[in-house]
Amino acid sequence: MTERQASVLIVKMTPLDDVLLNPAIKHLEELGFKVAVFNVPLHVPLTLYNWKRRQFKAETILDLVKREFSDVPYTAVIAVGYIDAYAEGLNFVFGYSTQRYGTVYVKRLKSDDVLVYQSRIIKEVTHELGHALGLEHCDVPRCVMSFSNSVEDVDKKSMFFCEKCSAKLSSILKAKQRV
Numbered sequence: 001m002t003e004r005q006a007s008v009l010i011v012k013m014t015p016l017d018d019v020l021l022n023p024a025i026k027h028l029e030e031l032g033f034k035v036a037v038f039n040v041p042l043h044v045p046l047t048l049y050n051w052k053r054r055q056f057k058a059e060t061i062l063d064l065v066k067r068e069f070s071d072v073p074y075t076a077v078i079a080v081g082y083i084d085a086y087a088e089g090l091n092f093v094f095g096y097s098t099q100r101y102g103t104v105y106v107k108r109l110k111s112d113d114v115l116v117y118q119s120r121i122i123k124e125v126t127h128e129l130g131h132a133l134g135l136e137h138c139d140v141p142r143c144v145m146s147f148s149n150s151v152e153d154v155d156k157k158s159m160f161f162c163e164k165c166s167a168k169l170s171s172i173l174k175a176k177q178r179v
Helices: 018-030 058-068 114-132 151-156 163-178
Strands: 007-012 034-038 055-057 076-081 095-098 101-105
Touching (some): 007 018, 018 034, 018 114, 055 058, 058 076, 058 101, 076 114, 101 114, 114 151
Parallel strands (some): 007 034, 007 076, 076 101
Antiparallel strands (some): 095 101
């Protein structure tokens, strides 16, 4: 795959072992993205925690990430943390994104098998990056952009964009370069 000419800042929201995060970073680099890591864990205040649900609200964490990293010179910012989060109308989410910014919540992706855990993190980081860059959910079940309602859904999809999503992403990134 050709150099995508897009830069991604990976932000740790909680301390995460490099053994878990490095494979996702390597995968993004292999896809042609330039990746940097912000290693100082982002302070996620407990005021964003919903004590009744015992989860963080994904939208509020995404707002925090947008505020904290609004002036960085990266095409996209993806924050990753060992957090359990939800969005309105959903019991939980593995990630949440908007234009340029995304979050990945790895707590529900956990597996006793480190290779499975790494694979799930790779897929969700790639998925949320796709959203942050402008891609929607895909109806191709194996595409990394397909919607995952469970870890079983995450396990079934690949870590790559399907042909259609890859073409859309290339088009989006070319348009960003012209701006």
